[in-house]
Amino acid sequence: MDRMSDNKKIHRGLEPEVTEKLRHQAAELNQCVEREDYVRAMALINEMGDVRDQSLYQEVGRLTRTLHESIRNFQIDPRSPEQKEVLSMMTDASDRLAYVVQMTGQAANRTMDLVEESMPVANAMRDEASALRDEWQRLRRREMQPAEFRELYGRIDKFFVGLSQDADTIYGSLSEILLAQDFQDLTGQVIQRVTTLVKDVEEQMLSLVVMASHVDQLTGTVHHIDGQEVSAEQGVGPQIKPEEREDVVSGQNDVDDLLSSLGF
């Protein structure tokens, strides 16, 4: 349907001067044939062909300019001078996407740094708490010597002090992990711009395809295009809408079912 309406648009889109010229030439051609001036008639038919070619070239040229323009217009709007410096160096979509990979990578690594710092702290807290609880049970069962109790007394004191410090450390890490998620704002903006560019390019490409099909119709060209299956052996990456596809699993349960049906 879209293609049909695009088709019409392009027919309607002929320049007024072109249609005027065609109308004029058609009228003159008619007159020539009536007065049997075939030499002039043939020349007119050639001229009409030239007009047709010219209008095609103009249309292709216009589309090419629009395409070029939309690629050139693809620029981010940096807010801070720092971003401006970084982003001004990025002039094409692949650079922008590389920036997204870099930002998300940094955030993931920052998050993992903080998690890896916090895990041993939490482990030490748990170990010391469970050791103290065992000692405390011994005390309650009155199995403890006075010297041992004095040692436990100091250890509990130290534990409380350490507990506040460790809790602060973990809380601080959690806050920083929260902040490390700010990449989503920046990468989201970049990706939205790339998406807009892709849509623009797609529209222009569609117009070019429609244009090319006109050229094919006029010249009577038929193309034989062989559909090529992409091999999945090298890997095709994540599936975006697995629930809408039959040939794709939608999660680990599907994988397990499939493998067990194969005797795994």
Next chain:
Amino acid sequence: MKILIVDDFSTMRRIIKNLLRDLGFTNTDEADDGNTALPMLKSGKYDFLVTDWNMPGMSGFDLLKAVRADDNLKSLPVLMVTAEAKRDQIVAAAQAGVNGYVVKPFTAAVLKEKIEKIFERIQ
């Protein structure tokens, strides 16, 4: 227990390394694709291979086939941890001799379950 983790993204290698450490496997090495992993496997006496599928250079699927074709490595347990989710691919991996298949995104519990299942079978 010496484990080789193969993934082109360092963050994913790090996540798997951390999860393995929580499961008690602390002796791990990393490689970023099949081409770097294969020589390591041949010389490194690894007990277990965890690999992604889609990687530049040599893919995890080709690595799996290379491992199964090598007399010294053919019995090495291989777990695929990958975003590849086409049924054909999973069947192909099973036919090529994979020991377990975890599809990304995954949870720590799933990884644990699959690893334990693989070791149960071996012992």
